[in-house]
Amino acid sequence: MLYQPWPWYIAGPLIALVMAVLILMGKRFGMSSNLETFCSIGGAGKFTDYFKVDLKSRRWNLLVVLGSVIGGFLGAHLLSPNPAVQISEKTVTKLNELGFESAGTAYLPTELFSMEALTKPLVWIILLVAGFLVGFGTRYAGGCTSGHAISGLSNLQRPSLIAVIGFFIGGLIMVHVLFPLIFGS
Amino acid sequence: MKSIWYIIVGTFLGVILYKSEAASWFRIYEMFQFDSFHMYGIIGSALAVGIVLVQWIKRSKVKSFFGEPINIQDKERSFARYIIGGTLFGLGWALAGACPGPMYILAGTGYWPMFIVLFGAVVGAFIYGILRNKLPH
Numbered sequence: 001m002l003y004q005p006w007p008w009y010i011a012g013p014l015i016a017l018v019m020a021v022l023i024l025m026g027k028r029f030g031m032s033s034n035l036e037t038f039c040s041i042g043g044a045g046k047f048t049d050y051f052k053v054d055l056k057s058r059r060w061n062l063l064v065v066l067g068s069v070i071g072g073f074l075g076a077h078l079l080s081p082n083p084a085v086q087i088s089e090k091t092v093t094k095l096n097e098l099g100f101e102s103a104g105t106a107y108l109p110t111e112l113f114s115m116e117a118l119t120k121p122l123v124w125i126i127l128l129v130a131g132f133l134v135g136f137g138t139r140y141a142g143g144c145t146s147g148h149a150i151s152g153l154s155n156l157q158r159p160s161l162i163a164v165i166g167f168f169i170g171g172l173i174m175v176h177v178l179f180p181l182i183f184g185s
Numbered sequence: 186m187k188s189i190w191y192i193i194v195g196t197f198l199g200v201i202l203y204k205s206e207a208a209s210w211f212r213i214y215e216m217f218q219f220d221s222f223h224m225y226g227i228i229g230s231a232l233a234v235g236i237v238l239v240q241w242i243k244r245s246k247v248k249s250f251f252g253e254p255i256n257i258q259d260k261e262r263s264f265a266r267y268i269i270g271g272t273l274f275g276l277g278w279a280l281a282g283a284c285p286g287p288m289y290i291l292a293g294t295g296y297w298p299m300f301i302v303l304f305g306a307v308v309g310a311f312i313y314g315i316l317r318n319k320l321p322h
Contacts, residue, residue: 008223009203010242019199020230020238023257025190026249032287035310040308042307050314060191067195068286069293074196075203076294079282084207088220095214108210108282113298126280127298131288131305132312133277138285139313141270142260145284149217150272152260154235155260159260159267167278170216174279175217182275 003079005086019151027060030147032138034058034065040120076107083107098183126182133170187251195306210282265321272279273297277309 019029036051037058044051076083084105095103102110110117117123140145141163143152149167152160202208207227216224241247242255249255278284281302283291289308292299313320 005206006201006204008205008206008226009230011201011207012227012232013226013229013234014201015198016234016238018194018201018236020242021194023242023255024247024250025187025194025199025237026251026253026255028257031289032310033286035285035307036266036314038307038313039311044311044314047311048314050317051311060187063188063191064195064198065289067192067197068199068202068290069195070192071196071201072208072287072290072294073199075290076202079200079204082212085206085211087211087215091211091215091218091220093212094218094220103211103314106211107206107208108296113210113291113296115297118298118301124275124301127301128305128308130277130281131302133273133306134281134283134285134302135275135277135278135290135306135309135311137270137272137309138306139270139310140317141267141274144274145278146286148260150231150235151237153232154239154258155259156236157260159262162267163271163274166268166273167275168273169268170272170277171217171279172275173272174276175214176224178276178280181236 003081013072015150016154018157019146019154025060028147029151030061030143031065031068032135034061034133036139037062060103074092080107098179100183198286199293202287202290203294208283208287213279213282263322269321277306 022029026133040051040053085107087104092104100109100111112123143163148160148163153164173181203229206212212224215221243257285306288299288303290302
């Protein structure tokens with residue numbers, strides 16, 4: 001059971017538990033503010049006061065990130081004998097049409113996330129642009145999936161609902177409109 | 186000593202996100218194609234339990250593990266920043282197939298190209314910090 005993919009009804013409540021434990025530790029569940037902390041560590045305070053923060057007050061969240069890296073490593077290398085993600089047949093067909101042959105056989109598409117893929121300049125551009133949109137968008141919106149979709153909605157915050165609607169507008173445009181243009185040729 | 190607890194909570198989170206496949210690019214694509222209930226089940230059940238836990242914490246006025254009062258801040262009221270920022274985030278989330286949590290997790294797991302995504306994300310956060318006074322909020 002532990003070695004199989006975990007079902008949603010186990011994972012969801014456990015994620016809520018992580019959020020509650022962080023609140024009970026006097027903190028909050030939000031992964032994207034660490035991106036700003038990395039900017040501050042890198043000296044971004046020289047450019048704008050926004051990044052002049054007391055790094056000590058951000059330390060706890062970096063430790064959560066460190067832990068999640070350890071957890072991901074354990075999950076991938078000790079608890080997952082088979083990394084293939086069993087996505088639905090319909091999804092596999094759609095992805096094959098877009099040129100993703102690894103659909104249904106891997107955890108991440110090798111067409112984007114393998115060393116071989118990095119020999120293609122287009123892949124570098126895709127990865128950089130994707131990262132940029134996530135980083136810029138999440139700080140503009142003041143939170144990501146953890147801060148808005150889980151924490152904010154759990155606290156019945158209307159701003160988080162607006163942000164999550166935005167997440168889906170963006171995601172649906174990307175997958176349905178832009179994917180055929182980027183990958184379809 | 187508190188430090189070790191943050192690392193333990195993070196480790197727990199990392200295992201959950203990896204093992205539930207919420208960190209898989211394929212699951213994110215499948216979600217936006219509405220081909221499976223999996224991701225909606227994860228987010229929905231997290232919310233159902235999360236709402237109960239947060240309401241309990243707020244109403245019981247329970248103290249933190251370290252004896253301090255707990256203050257859950259309300260989000261600032263606005264529309265523009267959430268809808269514009271959220272949409273930009275969504276475009277990136279679907280393309281990278283990962284939000285910030287899974288990015289750290291996957292980079293550490295050995296998917297080295299994820300460091301390029303992470304680099305882009307830090308640059309994005311930096312550019313937001315530079316431009317924020319000029320953006321509608």
